[in-house]
Amino acid sequence: MNYADIKKWDVANGPGIRVSLFVSGCTHRCKGCFNEEAWDFEYGKPFTKETEDIILKELEKSYYKGFTLLGGEPFEYSNQKVLAPFLKRVREKFPDISIWCYSGYLFDKEITGKMLPKWAETAEMLKYIDVIVDGRFVEEQKKVNLLFRGSENQRIIEVRKSLEAGRPILWEPPEYIHVVVDENPHEVGVAPEICGK
Numbered sequence: 001m002n003y004a005d006i007k008k009w010d011v012a013n014g015p016g017i018r019v020s021l022f023v024s025g026c027t028h029r030c031k032g033c034f035n036e037e038a039w040d041f042e043y044g045k046p047f048t049k050e051t052e053d054i055i056l057k058e059l060e061k062s063y064y065k066g067f068t069l070l071g072g073e074p075f076e077y078s079n080q081k082v083l084a085p086f087l088k089r090v091r092e093k094f095p096d097i098s099i100w101c102y103s104g105y106l107f108d109k110e111i112t113g114k115m116l117p118k119w120a121e122t123a124e125m126l127k128y129i130d131v132i133v134d135g136r137f138v139e140e141q142k143k144v145n146l147l148f149r150g151s152e153n154q155r156i157i158e159v160r161k162s163l164e165a166g167r168p169i170l171w172e173p174p175e176y177i178h179v180v181v182d183e184n185p186h187e188v189g190v191a192p193e194i195c196g197k
């Protein structure tokens, strides 16, 4: 597998400060794709054991709340073969971190409906991913103010709850609370470990 980019301090692709990995290779070819060069499976650099170690080291910093996989398409089978064992490493080292994944495949019809019965790697991926943002990017349904999505057709899905329920359960953003900081008389707004899952 090749990858296009590793983004540190990412706040656009899931709640809280995250490390995001943009993998190469995507067969969906959505019109208006933001990342056309990553359709090519050979684009970017080889994803090696050293690359994995760099990401794991970066995630040790206490301000990171999550790790996000994007593409390209993380659920292309050749990418799953590399990402499933890597996600295992991430989850084992950071059991409480939130792991998100963007996929053009539909969670119910394609990922759990077609891939899961066929490939062990899909079951592995779903074991470690908390949330999947699913669906192709549809230019006609693009909206700039959508939280963590590019187009309205895309869904933000809680993986574990959905697998238990046998249908897609949508993720709800955490509510913000207000706290008063002792040393500072001003009230400040913070998210409740929002950051989290």
Ligand code: SF4
Residues within 6 Å of the ligand: 026, 027, 028, 029, 030, 032, 033, 034, 035, 036, 038, 071, 072, 073, 103, 104, 136, 137
């Ligand atoms: S799934 Fe994502 S990377 Fe693939 S073509 Fe669509 S927008 Fe581009």
